[in-house]
Amino acid sequence: MGRFHKHQDGTDHEHGGDQLDHQHDHQHDDHGGAGDRGARHADLGDMSGYQTGPERVVVLERIFGENDRLAAANRSTFDAAGVTAINMMSSPGAGKTAILRQTLASLPDTTRVAIIEGDIETSLDAERLAGFGAQIALLNTASGFGGECHLDAPMVASALPRLDLATVDLLFIENVGNLVCPAEFDVGAHHRVMVYSITEGEEKPLKYPVMFRSVELVLVNKLDLLPHLDFDLTLFLRNLASVNPAATVLQVSARSTEGLGLWYDWLAEVGQRSRPAATISATPRADPPG
Amino acid sequence: MGNRSGWGTGMHELSMCESIYEIVDRTAAGRPVTVIHLQVGQLRQVVPDTLAYCWTVVSDQTTLAGSQLVVDTVPVTLRCRDCSSTTTLTDELLLLCTQCDGADVSVTTGEELMLTSLELAEA
Numbered sequence: 579m580g581r582f583h584k585h586q587d588g589t590d591h592e593h594g595g596d597q598l599d600h601q602h603d604h605q606h607d608d609h610g611g612a613g614d615r616g617a618r619h620a621d622l623g624d625m626s627g628y629q630t631g632p633e634r635v636v637v638l639e640r641i642f643g644e645n646d647r648l649a650a651a652n653r654s655t656f657d658a659a660g661v662t663a664i665n666m667m668s669s670p671g672a673g674k675t676a677i678l679r680q681t682l683a684s685l686p687d688t689t690r691v692a693i694i695e696g697d698i699e700t701s702l703d704a705e706r707l708a709g710f711g712a713q714i715a716l717l718n719t720a721s722g723f724g725g726e727c728h729l730d731a732p733m734v735a736s737a738l739p740r741l742d743l744a745t746v747d748l749l750f751i752e753n754v755g756n757l758v759c760p761a762e763f764d765v766g767a768h769h770r771v772m773v774y775s776i777t778e779g780e781e782k783p784l785k786y787p788v789m790f791r792s793v794e795l796v797l798v799n800k801l802d803l804l805p806h807l808d809f810d811l812t813l814f815l816r817n818l819a820s821v822n823p824a825a826t827v828l829q830v831s832a833r834s835t836e837g838l839g840l841w842y843d844w845l846a847e848v849g850q851r852s853r854p855a856a857t858i859s860a861t862p863r864a865d866p867p868g
Numbered sequence: 869m870g871n872r873s874g875w876g877t878g879m880h881e882l883s884m885c886e887s888i889y890e891i892v893d894r895t896a897a898g899r900p901v902t903v904i905h906l907q908v909g910q911l912r913q914v915v916p917d918t919l920a921y922c923w924t925v926v927s928d929q930t931t932l933a934g935s936q937l938v939v940d941t942v943p944v945t946l947r948c949r950d951c952s953s954t955t956t957l958t959d960e961l962l963l964l965c966t967q968c969d970g971a972d973v974s975v976t977t978g979e980e981l982m983l984t985s986l987e988l989a990e991a
Contacts, residue, residue, distance in 0.1 A: 632902060633988040637895055641887045641906070641981045727879050758913055759880035787961050788911055820971045821963050 652766025944978030
C-alpha cells in the first residue's frame with residue numbers, strides 16, 4: 579500500500595511508496611513538491627525537542643481482526659451443525675421482528691428455526707417471537723456506555739451455548755436497529771439481509787452505502803402503506819441499484835403478508851445451498867424447547 | 869422495537885477504540901505510547917471527533933491515557949468494470965463511475981481499517 583496523509587487543509591493524497599500495486603493513475607498536481615514531502619514525512623523525526631526522536635513500531639494489524647477471527651469460528655460452528663445463519667439488519671422500526679414473526683408462523687415444520695435477538699435493553703422483541711416453537715436467545719447489548727449499536731462476533735458466540743444447534747436448520751441473527759454499525763461487523767452469518775421500510779424515504783441507500791452494499795437481499799417492507807405515502811418506489815430502487823446492483827430486492831408487507839412467499843422461497847433456496855442434500859432433515863420437528 | 873440508538877449516529881467508534889486498545893496494549897507491552905497511527909478508509913464512516921472522544925474514554929486511567937490517535941484518511945477510489953476508468957470520490961459516497969455513470973464498480977481503496985504503527989516515548 580502507498581501511504582496516505584491528511585493535510586491541514588483537508589486534502590489527502592498518496593505517496594507512491596509501493597511499486598507493486600499501482601494499476602491506476604494518480605494526479606499529484608496538488609503536491610507542494612519537496613517542501614511538502616519534507617514537512618509531512620516527519621513521522622520519525624520532527625520531535626525537535628528530542629535528540630534521537632521517538633521509537634516507531636510498525637504494527638500493520640487490522641483493527642477488527644479479532645472480531646473477524648471469531649466470526650470465522652462462529653461460521654465453522656454453524657457449518658459443523660448444518661445450520662444456515664442469516665444476519666438481519668435494518669434501522670429501528672423497519673420491521674425485522676414483524677417479518678420474523680410472520681416467517682416463524684409460515685415456514686414448514688420441517689425447517690427448525692432459532693433466533694439470536696439483539697436488543698439494547700429489553701426483551702420486547704423476543705417476547706413478540708415467542709410461541710412459535712423456535713429457540714430464542716436474547717442478547718441485551720447494553721454496555722457501560724449506554725448500549726451497543728450492533729452485534730459483533732463475540733456477542734453472537736456468547737449466545738450459542740444457549741441454543742441447541744444440532745436441532746436447528748435456520749438461524750436468524752436479528753441485529754440491533756442501526757444503518758451504520760452492524761455493517762462493520764461480521765458475526766459469522768452465511769448471508770446478510772436488510773429490511774427496509776418505505777417510510778424511510780428514497781435516499782437512504784445513498785446516505786448509508788456501506789450498509790446497503792453489505793447485503794445480498796433487501797426486503798422492501800410496509801408496501802401496504804404505499805398508497806398513503808409520497809414514497810417514489812422507482813427512485814428508491816434506482817438509488818439502491820446504484821450502490822448495490824447485485825442485490826436481490828423483494829417487495830413485501832409483513833402486515834398484509836404480500837410478497838413474503840418469495841422471501842420464504844429465498845430462505846429455502848439458501849438453506850439447501852449451504853447444506854448437503856443428505857443432511858436435510860426429513861424427520862418431524864422435535865418438541866419445541868420451553 | 870425497543871432500540872434506543874439514534875440511527876445513523878452509531879458508536880462503532882467505541883468498538884474500534886476497544887479493539888485498538890487491545891492491539892496497542894499487547895504490542896507496546898508496557899512501553900509508553902505517545903501516538904497511534906491508523907489508516908481508515910472513508911467507507912468506514914468513522915467520525916474523527918467521535919473516535920478521538922471514544923479513545924479518551926477507553927484509555928482513561930490506563931497506561932495509554934494521554935496517547936493520541938492520528939488518522940490517515942484513505943479516500944474512496946473505484947474502478948469501473950464497464951469502462952475501466954478510475955474514480956476518486958471527493959465529496960459524497962456516491963459509488964458511481966464519473967466517466968460513464970456506471971454502477972458496476974469495484975472499490976479499490978476506502979475500506980481500510982488498520983493500525984499501522986505506534987510512536988513510543990523515550991524511556
